[in-house]
Amino acid sequence: MLLYALLHLTGYDLPLEEIRRFRQWGSMTPGHPEYGLAPGVETTTGPLAQGFGAGVGMAIAAHHLAATFNRPGHPLLDSFVYGLVTDGDLMEGLASESASIAGHLGLGRLIYLYDDNRISIDGSTELSFTEDRGARFEAYGWQVLHVKDGTDVEAIDAAIRSARSDPRPSLIICRTTIGYGAPNKQGTAKAHGEPLGEEELLAAKRNLGWPAEPRFHIPDDVLAFFRAAIANGASLESEWLENLAAYRLDNPELGRELERRLAGELPDGWEQHLPSFEPDQKGLATRAASGKVLDALAPVLPELIGGSADLTPSNNTRFAGATDFQKETPRGRYLRFGIREHAMGAALNGIAAFGALRPYGGTFLVFYDYMRPAIRIAAISRFMPIYVFTHDSIGLGEDGPTHQPVEHLAALRAVPNLVVIRPADANEAVQAWQIALARRDGPTALALTRQTVPILHGTRERRGVARGAYVLADFGEAEITLMASGSELNLVMEAARRLAEDGRGVRVVSFPSWELFEQQDSEYRRSVFSGPRDRRLAVEAGVGMGWERYAGDVISLERYGASAPYKTIFEKLGFTVEHVLERARKLLSA
């Protein structure tokens, strides 16, 4: 509500009526601010520390874009990132990870005001949060400043000036009173999450010397003071536009580039640079194919910026010729997130929200669990990060069950607005990247193999990933449909060949993405499947949950994996051509 009130006061297009409709159906003012509803809400917050982490991503973007586009005499991009952070934010591990990265990277454009009110829902922070916050942030390499009285505007102003002139990120610890001005509830947990109530509201108004009515009262002088922001902002904007015009005169190419990127448009013909692969039984791991896509696109798409949570050599995320984004090399486009998956997820949100960049981040599929809350924020906000999740099944092998995803595809597919793509081979991996980059309405998760998988005939020509599922091959008049995603497609293809040798008609469907398939019209969807539901067999090396929507029988994995060479695991857990054949024959004879 503080944010909504400030947006209204400073003249954003958020009428008082929307403030009155706080937390009501269809309003621009949900209980926690969501990106895309009210103007001026720059990211979605509410789940604690998500804003903290997104701010770090915004600051990465600000430093990188300034270093990339500014030219001598043209300091065009020079924004700072401000945020209010709370006790709750600081307790979350996500904030710790994010603060550590921000300190390491020396993100001086990042300035957080810490609302140090020492109250959370359970009561006093003495119950659970007694660490020395300032010392902790100093240990991360932040500048820590103190404002003893959080209502002392001049002290806050001075602190912000200090923060702006220091090369480190800054935490300004402002000692405040929660519910300040509500005489009976201030300083208590009662002022945290619930409405003050009629009586206390009136008492607060009395306390301020305000009239009881109108209920939504804005003193004229207050409004006039804040609304000066409109003229002030307009003048700053026209000054910046003049600077932009001068910049474009001196740097016409860069100017066009900046304009294109701010509009979120990809350069003409970028798709022509995508690699393609010949059928090859020996094949390629899809993570390696993904790496080749990045190598090919990095020079063409300068807006591509990404990294890995300390699995760079495994995720194949570092493109050829990349420079790390570090304190001394802010033009670098490769991010060393460290072993901080959650901070990576939140930073990708901030980079995406900032604009002019297309962020991606990698880890093992199993560890996406660590960043799940940030993926949800991306999905709600329709930000467009691309997640490079490699080692996407028991095919990971020897590291064992703690590192082998089993339930992860299902859990990702459950997330609204997220598109999950599990390509079956190198060509499908290329298409997956193409789709992810072309998306304008949400995040995309790629599930990629560690192990080598054959490059199948037809995946290059049919280019069916965009439809979610497609007919890869028909052997005769289909009596049965075998479908699979990812590395298991090769298994069903082999089984189909064997069935065909026995004179059976078989269709093979490659099914890399449920979400993309659901977006197709019903005619297409019907056309993919030949025959009734109980003549369709799906194969996936993960929990089967949800495949019942498409298939009458599912070969899946309803347990954790095992530590062994991956071929042994596939064999022992039933992901073999023989097992597919056995189940297919059973369906055919039923």
Place this chain on the structure above:
Amino acid sequence: MLLYALLHLTGYDLPLEEIRRFRQWGSMTPGHPEYGLAPGVETTTGPLAQGFGAGVGMAIAAHHLAATFNRPGHPLLDSFVYGLVTDGDLMEGLASESASIAGHLGLGRLIYLYDDNRISIDGSTELSFTEDRGARFEAYGWQVLHVKDGTDVEAIDAAIRSARSDPRPSLIICRTTIGYGAPNKQGTAKAHGEPLGEEELLAAKRNLGWPAEPRFHIPDDVLAFFRAAIANGASLESEWLENLAAYRLDNPELGRELERRLAGELPDGWEQHLPSFEPDQKGLATRAASGKVLDALAPVLPELIGGSADLTPSNNTRFAGATDFQKETPRGRYLRFGIREHAMGAALNGIAAFGALRPYGGTFLVFYDYMRPAIRIAAISRFMPIYVFTHDSIGLGEDGPTHQPVEHLAALRAVPNLVVIRPADANEAVQAWQIALARRDGPTALALTRQTVPILHGTRERRGVARGAYVLADFGEAEITLMASGSELNLVMEAARRLAEDGRGVRVVSFPSWELFEQQDSEYRRSVFSGPRDRRLAVEAGVGMGWERYAGDVISLERYGASAPYKTIFEKLGFTVEHVLERARKLLSA
């Protein structure tokens, strides 16, 4: 491998053959240690910081049990918790949350040796991890000690002595060299996760003055030195058993209690204390019913220990008469986790692993995402924490989409070994707790409503939650089956009554738990559903994924919720008796 080697050397039942079978199918030595395979592996680790967090839980258990059971002259329980932690652990937010709690609680029994080798998979920690770790831990309230040379056994010994005598948790920072002794790979990322290779292995052996063969060589003097641990351990054990005997003589009742709890057995007749509720249209929120269960059981089950991630008043997790577990009150059984869901999840694992306690923890269902990796560890390890996830749907209301679970039930149901129960009313909530507490083979998640739900006729007598799904009511000869979990059961019950008034035969199935249902025999499972799949309608206020297994049609929520009073949201998003009726009639007329 270090852990396996030490277990073998010190005489645990882990033969050299199992060391040879490292990371092979069916061995006791998976790539990362899993609880329940090799003796001496006290918790599952590998996913970074999970061990760090579990250790904090173990230390909570150690302090609590010592305070609860020790008597003057009988310091029976006095164990310390030791762990090796790494750069990777310390980078994870989970470690930060856990360290902050440990410092706040003054867990002096916790001693971590930090393997400060400054190498991670990407290379030098200079790439991403340059904070002052020692200062950070001091800020959390830890004692921080330094061992300059991590191979200096006497210095480590001295540090451990200091750690044991200090009331704070201790971090002993040991400067080490990764791959120490492998002359060409030590100190580099090459020594992190991949085998050294034949050549480097031989070079390392030469370096140590060891023979090249046998490949698995243990010098006799080394083995003799380590195996002294057997006699030493036996003598310590018999000394402890003598102490136990003396303790039992002086404290017979407590002795029996300790024995019962160490065996993991619940006291006779505990179930008689469970509340039960009369049918009542006004009803009760299932979170409130859960709170009443805790109130009733807390005096009967002294092993119940739990808390909330700063949502105590919302989760109803603090039982009547509870005392907080704090530095000065270690006998307290209520844990103030702060806003640290992930640390809560990991601590619950450690408490469960320690034994003699049954831990539970609460947060909003939407925020279980923050602790998902810890739930996975519980499920793999078959630990038995109970998760109290309240505010389990759009029924949460005004806080809006960021706080409303939609995809969460699906994502939880995908986790192997986890039992998810979403009770429909107060009586089902009681049964859910009963099942969770009686479980011996894994964790249980309870999904509970914020909003009041009617207490339905039949839920008290039929007690069907244990079977996962059961027939709550039959109206005539069933032509259609309506099924639902949680708060939506009331909707389908009302719709069934209306259909019955129209003269249709309807069955109502309450479906609180898929996992429990799948454990029933096929005869029971068939008996629950009347009629074919396309005459079954499921209703759940979340994504429908997976319901296709049971129903031909699903009323679900394939989008994020909205910020509004909950009745409005239910109505606008189609969770109304009218909509259920409409869809049921369509199925009936198809």
